[in-house]
Amino acid sequence: MKLDKDIQVAVIGGSGLTALDSFLQLDSHELETPYGATSAPVIEGILADRPIFFIARHGVNHTLAPHKINYRANLWALNQLGVRQIVSTNAVGGIRKDLQAQSIVIPDQLIDYTFKREHSFCADESDNIPHVDFTFPFCNTLRRRIINAANSLDMDIADTGVYGCTEGPRLETAAEILRLEKDGCDLVGMTCMPEAVLARELDISYASVCLVVNRAAGKSEQLISMKEIETCLDEGMKKVFELLQAVVPSLAHLD
Ligand code: HPA
Numbered sequence: 001m002k003l004d005k006d007i008q009v010a011v012i013g014g015s016g017l018t019a020l021d022s023f024l025q026l027d028s029h030e031l032e033t034p035y036g037a038t039s040a041p042v043i044e045g046i047l048a049d050r051p052i053f054f055i056a057r058h059g060v061n062h063t064l065a066p067h068k069i070n071y072r073a074n075l076w077a078l079n080q081l082g083v084r085q086i087v088s089t090n091a092v093g094g095i096r097k098d099l100q101a102q103s104i105v106i107p108d109q110l111i112d113y114t115f116k117r118e119h120s121f122c123a124d125e126s127d128n129i130p131h132v133d134f135t136f137p138f139c140n141t142l143r144r145r146i147i148n149a150a151n152s153l154d155m156d157i158a159d160t161g162v163y164g165c166t167e168g169p170r171l172e173t174a175a176e177i178l179r180l181e182k183d184g185c186d187l188v189g190m191t192c193m194p195e196a197v198l199a200r201e202l203d204i205s206y207a208s209v210c211l212v213v214n215r216a217a218g219k220s221e222q223l224i225s226m227k228e229i230e231t232c233l234d235e236g237m238k239k240v241f242e243l244l245q246a247v248v249p250s251l252a253h254l255d
Contacts, residue, residue, distance in 0.1 A: 009251045010042075010053040010078050011244060012088040014191055016211070016233035018056040021241060023047050031080055035072040035118070039064055042077055048248045053081055057088075057191060065169040066190035072118050075198040085142060085205045085251050089240055091233060092163065092189035093171070093216035093224070095181050099158060101228070102236045103212040104243065105187055106146050107163040110137050112193045113180075114167045119194035121201050130201045137196045142207035142251070149247035155239065161186040163210065165193040174218025188216050209243060211236040 013020070018040075027044040040056040047054075055074055058064045078086065094100055112119075122130050143159075150157045164185030166172055172180070172188060180188055192208055199206035213232040214224045222228075 008053065008082040009050065009085045009087070009248065010055065010081075010083040011047075012074070012086060012195070013054060013056050014089045015058060015062065015091040015213075016237040017089050017240065018058065018060055018062055020045075020047060020054055020244075022245075023054065029077070029081060031077040033073040033076045033080075035076055036070055038073045038077045039069055042081060044081075048245045050248045050251065052248060053078060053083055067116060067168055069191070071194050071198055072121060075195065075202060075204070076121070079202045079204060083204060085139075086199055086207075087142065087146065087244065087247065087251070088192070088195060088206065088208045089237075089244075090163075090189045090191050090208050090210045091213045091229070092187040092210045093214050093219075094187055094212040095164075095177060095216045095219060096161065096186035099161070099187055099212050101212055101214060101232050102239075103158060104150070104155070104236070104239060105158040105161040105210040105212065106143050107161040107187065107192075107208055107210055108136070108138055108140075108143065109161075110163040110165060110192055110196065111180075111183055111185055112165050114165055114193050116167055117194050119197060121198065132197070132200045134197060134200055137200070138207045139205035142205050145250045146207060146209060146243065146247050149250060150243055153242065153246050155243060161210070163192050163208070164188045166190055171224055172217045177216045177218050180216075187212065209240055211240050
């Protein structure tokens, strides 16, 4: 494998990952975008001996709810900085039986249930309407690198899963989760869309590392509590971060 120095890599940090530990910060970029402000400045630095960009999806102090995130500004800014590969982290609820709290999943498919978001860079009349192919919404090469990194760490992960993306910010009803399950969803979250499709419109490779922080509504005896989610995030994000550190050196490589 050869390193392609022109390929820039970014991590989009979700809930529980608003900053990276052991990240040597070199610069901070506050970009003006045609879509308004990004969630946070894009931080440029070194992780695991590799230059990367990092952005906190929910803002530095985690003040942006999933439906209020300016996904277009974030993706536009990363593209402007030359980013060609994105690994995102997403907290999710587990629907499939094996996806209990603290499980890590690398989804391979998604179903979009969001309905109120700016989901394309093509908002107005255009003679260049982006009917992008989205058969496989996550980049398989990136997914494989993440899965290989997990294997090298002996980390137990689920290497496939269908991510159902809901509008939020409320959690789902039990009936909604049953519907998602019947549709084929294995996990449910609120942030992968439109992020994944905006990356595709910009031809940026995109893959997600999902951390299960609760069983989805109706899938456990208890109601979902924020306390449970926060405890899970604290513990689980350490594993996610370990995985990121292991995968970053293998990114921007050509096979
Ligand atoms: N539903 C939707 N999004 C989520 C959940 C959930 O149960 N847990 C974490 N993000």
